[in-house]
Amino acid sequence: MQIIRRSTLLFYVLLGVILGGSAAVILWQAQVSPLWALLIPAMLLVWAGRRPLRRWRVAQQTFPDVWRQWLERSVPLYDALDDQARARFERDVLFFLDEWRFEGVAETTVQDRHRLAVAAGAALILHGRPDWELPTKRTILLYPDRFDDDYLEGGGADYDGMVHAQGPIILTRQAVEDSWAFPHNGDNVVLHELAHLFDFTHAEAVGVPTLMDPASAEAWEALVQREMQRAARGQSLLRPYAAENGAELFAVAVENFFERPTALKRRHEELYNALVNFFNLDVAALHQESL
Numbered sequence: 001m002q003i004i005r006r007s008t009l010l011f012y013v014l015l016g017v018i019l020g021g022s023a024a025v026i027l028w029q030a031q032v033s034p035l036w037a038l039l040i041p042a043m044l045l046v047w048a049g050r051r052p053l054r055r056w057r058v059a060q061q062t063f064p065d066v067w068r069q070w071l072e073r074s075v076p077l078y079d080a081l082d083d084q085a086r087a088r089f090e091r092d093v094l095f096f097l098d099e100w101r102f103e104g105v106a107e108t109t110v111q112d113r114h115r116l117a118v119a120a121g122a123a124l125i126l127h128g129r130p131d132w133e134l135p136t137k138r139t140i141l142l143y144p145d146r147f148d149d150d151y152l153e154g155g156g157a158d159y160d161g162m163v164h165a166q167g168p169i170i171l172t173r174q175a176v177e178d179s180w181a182f183p184h185n186g187d188n189v190v191l192h193e194l195a196h197l198f199d200f201t202h203a204e205a206v207g208v209p210t211l212m213d214p215a216s217a218e219a220w221e222a223l224v225q226r227e228m229q230r231a232a233r234g235q236s237l238l239r240p241y242a243a244e245n246g247a248e249l250f251a252v253a254v255e256n257f258f259e260r261p262t263a264l265k266r267r268h269e270e271l272y273n274a275l276v277n278f279f280n281l282d283v284a285a286l287h288q289e290s291l
């Protein structure tokens with residue numbers, strides 16, 4: 001996440017020059033002062049500058065010590081980063097918390113630790129790609145307990161989290177807390193649901209992340225099929241749920257990539273390397289260096 005992306009800045013500068021220049025020519029031909037054309041880049045500056053200005057203000061905030069201590073304890077990769085990378089990670093957490101809305105369902109209180117747990121997942125997933133944003137912005141709904149297909153809690157309810165092509169990300173309070181309480185078990189509902197956001201091409205998630213280079217998409221699909229078969233046979237580091245479909249394979253693989261990178265690299269080297277390319281982050285090497 002950045003205060004403003006270079007490509008966005010370039011886009012608005014070009015737009016300002018083209019529109020402002022055209023308006024100046026028209027005004028000059030109409031014998032009106034062409035200086036009025038400056039209003040166009042000025043309006044563009046106000047319009048396009050809102051988010052960067054907000055992010056710049058957020059970036060000036062002090063990161064609370066108690067949050068830093070939580071990150072050190074709970075997010076192994078954060079612990080492995082150097083000071084500069086940590087500062088960027090913390091800034092991403094602040095951006096996320098400023099821009100994403102959290103709501104508790106059925107009198108569930110959303111506490112800082114829940115908000116921080118989700119924001120840490122977003123900062124982690126985006127860390128290797130400072131130019132990326134999460135593909136969409138959603139509300140996070142925090143449920144008090146597991147829920148079923150009808151979003152009802154109680155007997156038979158077995159979902160810890162859910163996200164569709166549209167609508168909020170639904171997470172249970174307990175699963176969010178457990179996500180980072182056991183950061184090496186390859187089970188992290190926050191990373192899982194955020195990973196799905198990369199995967200909503202058109203109407204449904206098919207396991208080919210939106211930002212993936214089309215040239216590598218075909219090889220990725222073949223790899224996903226092979227990994228799904230391994231998961232279905234129980235010969236995978238990934239839990240059997242990964243065999244459900246391509247989208248779940250990707251989401252479960254992301255959980256393992258960040259939580260058990262060394263084991264994933266050893267047992268699923270091709271999958272691990274594909275994820276290193278996608279996230280631009282060699283998590284296993286980072287973990288190794290920090291030991």
Ligand SMILES: [Zn+2]
Nearest residue numbers: 192196248251
């Ligand atoms: Zn899923």
